[in-house]
Amino acid sequence: MAGQQVIVKAGAYDIEILDEDYNHIIKHRRLYGEEKESMNWIPYLELMSKRPTALKYTGLYNQLPQILKEFLDKSDYEGKKRILRMFKKMTEATGFDTAIEAFEEGIKLGVNDLDSIWATYCRLTSGTLPEPEVTLPDTVPELKKYSPDIKIYDQLIVPGGLQL
16 A cells, blocks of 8 residues: 555554545554554565565564574574464464464473474363263272261370470
């Protein structure tokens, strides 16, 4: 839309950019305060996954935690491509912060392959697994309830403490 007039529709929670005919272009979450910046990195992640060496020169790289930067730096060219494609997939599904959290946790656990990081991501985003009810076969005997009688220990405690 460079060089064209756009219309800004500001709401309480978001900002929407419209073209001259009031057609929707993009919507951003509204940021309050001075000198705040909003950037949707998802379209750029696809491009960066094709040219991963350009990542260091983007604003996204500066937003990444140090542990993830080091993980990327240790990866070869093809590895960086795969990492960025997975990062894009995670970000599209659950957001930037969740994707970062999955990478951070996986790396802190000593993971160095993408399958394990994906497993960490799935564990973080899937919630708790359903617990099936355990049914025992009829051959297992039913145990009687056992309640220990600890009153005998009460007799060992002398009121007022031990007298010497």
